[in-house]
Amino acid sequence: MREQILEVLLDIEETNEVKILYACESGSRAWGFPSKDSDYDVRFLYIHKPEHYLSIDPVGVGSNRDVIERPINDLLDVSGWDLTKALKLFRKSNPPLMEWMKSPIIYYRAYTALERMAEIQDSVFTPQSAMYHYLNMASGNYRDYLQGSTVKIKKYFYVLRPVLAAKWIEEKNEFPPMEFQTLLELLPESPLKQEILILLARKIKGDELDKEPRIDVINSFLDAEISRLKLAAEQWRTVKKDPTAQLNELFRDMLKEVWDKR
Incomplete structure (x- = not known):
């Protein structure tokens, strides 16, 4: 099944002209209690080419979507978030995203985005x-x-x-x-x-x-x-600093890391 998942991820990269940074299992298989008929809940983060973000329509508005989804079948449920969407949710201490980061089942990992996010997770966690x-x-x-x-x-x-x-x-x-x-x-x-x-x-x-x-x-x-x-x-009361500057730097660094050698 891992090979089939990797084939789907590669096709997503080629079809959408993106690079996938990370892909993991997010459902009952990752939680440790799958049923015999459980499907595979694959979640991923991706990044577009730099010019995609230089648009009068911000990512996530109108047709400029910040989500890629594949039709769900009996075996596979595959969807992913653009890195800008992920980082905005990360800033809000989004639990589903943080669960993806901690998944024990990782299908694919490239570049340093996840390591960079993990380094500042404690400062964004609420x-x-x-x-x-x-x-x-x-x-x-x-x-x-x-x-x-x-x-x-x-x-x-x-x-x-x-x-x-x-x-x-x-x-x-x-x-x-x-x-x-x-x-x-x-x-x-x-x-x-x-x-x-x-x-x-x-x-x-x-x-x-x-x-x-x-x-x-x-x-x-x-x-x-x-x-x-x-x-x-x-x-519970928590005071935290605004991590936006760090996240902006992370995003810009990822654009260079992923695409500068084109």
């Missing part, structure tokens, strides 16, 4: 906004899928993971890792953790996790932890 991102995700999924006596049991992972990510930020004041198993290390040995591990083993094995009786010990944990973490997020 713990409070990241906690809100994960808690909003957890609350929505919890409300939609895990109420009642029987629930869509596989959805536990789509609530547990963001809750544990928010808990990681609270305890460590850093952006959380992608892997669910690493986040799970936050929990002490307990009946709760054992139930989660049993569920995880079933999902990785490929069991059909459809409607089943809800798991009360997990629901009780989620009820309490979502409420507690929301209060913690409200009280």
Whole structure:
């Protein structure tokens, strides 16, 4: 599958006259709990030639798009962001982008953009906004899928993971890792953790996790932890410097690094 993904990325470069800087897995495979029918969620960053940015229509406005997407099929979901879009979102401490940067499954990496971004990640990371991102995700999924006596049991992972990510930020004041198993290390040995591990083993094995009786010990944990973490997020205060000058320099340096030898 990696070869097929690289072929798609090469075709994107040639068709759109761009250079891809980085490509990774972003979905359940990167989180550590893929199903047997999980597709591949490939996300990438790219950069156009310098003249593309010298336009009266800014990148991202009208037909001058800042996203490249390939039609989704049963196996592949491939989309990417222009570096200008990525850096503007990076400035806002965008959690999906930061997750891409931490993906354990990297399909392609070229040039130094990701290294440069990683060097300044701590200065752009905003713990409070990241906690809100994960808690909003957890609350929505919890409300939609895990109420009642029987629930869509596989959805536990789509609530547990963001809750544990928010808990990681609270305890460590850093952006959380992608892997669910690493986040799970936050929990002490307990009946709760054992139930989660049993569920995880079933999902990785490929069991059909459809409607089943809800798991009360997990629901009780989620009820309490979502409420507690929301209060913690409200009280968090972070002051950070505006990184725009650094990001502008990074972008200009990438244009030279990628295209100067044409």
